[in-house]
Amino acid sequence: MNFDVIVIGGGPGGSTTASLLAGTYDKKVLLLEKEQFPRDKPCGDAISGKSMSVLAELGIKTNVENINPLKTHGVILSSPNGTVLDIPFKSKDPNRHSYGYVCKRFIYDNLLFQHARSIKNITTIEKFQASSLIFDGMQVVGVKGKDLSSNKEQEFYAKVIVGADGANGFVANKLGVGGLNEQHSVVAVRAYYDGVKDMKPAIEIHFVDSLIPGYFWIFPISETEANVGVGMITADMKKRRVNLQKAMFDIIANNALIAPRFKNAKMSSEIKGWNLPLGSKIRKCAGNGYVLVGDSASLIDPFSGEGIGNAMYSARLAARIINKAFEAGDFSESVLSEYERTLRAELSYELDISYKLQKLGQNKLLLNWVVGKAARSDHVRETLSGMLANTTAKKGLVNPLFYLKLLFA
Ligand SMILES: Cc1cc2nc3c(=O)[nH]c(=O)nc-3n(C[C@H](O)[C@H](O)[C@H](O)COP(=O)(O)OP(=O)(O)OC[C@H]3O[C@@H](n4cnc5c(N)ncnc54)[C@H](O)[C@@H]3O)c2cc1C
Incomplete structure (x- = not known):
């Protein structure tokens, strides 16, 4: 089966790329996803202002507001010695938003995926596990994989393949650019808690003494429910043999600032962990017949751990450059590499600052x-x-x- 573009992975990066390619640029798109939506994705669920302009471009900002995500207006920080600081989000730039959302990915990602699915030029296949790329010489021309419902192997062909299959995705690995660098990746775990006391509409980041150079977070989902987690640079976690689950439970049970707020709280989900590939080491993310977006391209903010914004931002750019390749009738690296050049030009500055902040935050x-x-x-x-x-x-x-x-x- 032939398409203009095949997108592998239906998270924020993949659904956004597919929607813009089909909706704005009129391309025939195949969107492959190994899970069935709605599906969970281990995350802090904090959606910053960066995603808002892409949601507006997709025409679904109101749809997101309608699902009633918790609106956050600031960040609460605490230092290792227990001093607490309440900082409102503030922007003098009218194009930037001075609020963010916290919304379960089970809901947010489903909204993005269903939007993509509603566009007429998109074919979506859920429960399809892509497993290898098809090459014609040096050019990527297709994808092979298994339909998990029928257990049938299938092949699909397209002019451009988009790797949007997340942190541990196979596409970057098959192209020889994957693999997590332990200095430039984080491991994080999270669970939902009901009954957390004294939450404000703000994300909370606690630099707890026992966890430095990592941090503990509380991101409120509602007045009483919260997404709670801890994260740490992979190399530090391994070097110090930190068990993140244990560290999180220990903070909740014993930390003087945190424990009283969890006295009557109950964990209402499993605790789940995943990797965060950081943008302090962006991967080669465009070549002959392919581009990578979001975590597949390693774009997570090295200080905050935020990756949804850059997944959607890179998706918007990828869609624009892929459309240019169609206009030029050339799907080689010489045209598609404009994606990587622009991405680096637009993001390197802030990712570099965040990397330096991450280092300072360890002191x-x-x-x-x-x-x-x-x-x-x-x-x-x-x-x-x-x-x-x-x-x-x-x-x-x-x-x-x-x-x-x-x-x-
Ligand atoms: C614990 C934790 C907390 C985090 N907290 C935040 C936060 O609060 N805010 C924030 O902005 N970011 C956060 N992040 C980072 C954020 O989750 C990612 O940056 C974001 O999900 C990237 O989106 P994506 O679309 O690139 O990848 P994903 O959301 O991972 O989507 C990839 C999709 O590809 C599918 N897929 C994978 N392999 C295949 C295959 N072989 N075939 C077909 N489909 C496949 C997957 O099922 C998935 O649906 C956190 C990450 C972790 C682990």
């Missing part, structure tokens, strides 16, 4: 000092709030001058 003394200063001073808090909201201003956070000025603030 307990510095964290205690900065959070302490900001907790005591409205001015410092205001400055931090503005800096976190804007990539250019965020650069100030990795400038030693900022810390020198802070000495006198």
Whole structure:
């Protein structure tokens, strides 16, 4: 069977790429997904402002608002010595949003996938596990895999194949660019809890002493339900032999700041873990007949762990460049590599700053000092709030001058 484009994986990256290619650029698309939607994806469920403009371009921002996700207006940070800081999201730039959502991926991803499925040029096959790529010389021209419902092997052909199969996906591996670099990936686990006390409409990031250089999070889903988890750089976790599940339960049971809030809370799901490939090491993500988007391209923010925004952002760019390849009638690396060049030009700056922030965040003394200063001073808090909201201003956070000025603030 022949298509213009085959997209492998129906997460935010894959569903967005497929929807834009078919809806905006009128391409005949096949979207393959190994699970059946709605499906769960281990995640913190925090959806930042970056996804909003892509949702608007897809025409489904209102649909997302209609499912009533929790709207977050800030971030609550705590330092290893237990000082708590409440920072509102603040943006002077009218094009940026000063709020985010927290929404279970079971619901959010299903909305994106069903939207893709409703577009007439898209064929979707769920419970289809793609397992290998078909090459014609150096050019990727198709996909092989198994329909898990009928147990039948099938082959599909297209001009361009999009790898959107996530952190441990096979596409990047088959192309020789996959594999998780332990210094540039995180392992994280999460569970849902009912009955967590004192939550505000803000995401909470706690730099708990026992877990540095990782962090513990509480992201509220409703007034009482929360997505709770911990994450750590893979290399550090292995070096220190940290058992993340145990670390999470230990914080919930014993941490002076956290434990009282979980006294009457109950875990309402399994605890699940997964890998986060960080954008401090973007992969080669375009070549002859293929592009990679989202986690498949390793685009997660190295400081915050946020990957949904960049998955959707890269999907939008991929759709635009793939359309250009159709206009040129050329699906070779020489045309598709514009995707990788533009992606690097647009994202490298912020990913680099986030990587530096990730390194700074491993310094307990510095964290205690900065959070302490900001907790005591409205001015410092205001400055931090503005800096976190804007990539250019965020650069100030990795400038030693900022810390020198802070000495006198
Ligand atoms: C514990 C944890 C917490 C996180 N918290 C946040 C957060 O709060 N906010 C945030 O923005 N990001 C967070 N992330 C990162 C975020 O989950 C990812 O960046 C995001 O899911 C990337 O989207 P994607 O579409 O690239 O991949 P995915 O969402 O992983 O989608 C890939 C899809 O491909 C399918 N697939 C895989 N293999 C095949 C195959 N062989 N054939 C067919 N289909 C296949 C999968 O079933 C899946 O549906 C977190 C990650 C983890 C692990």
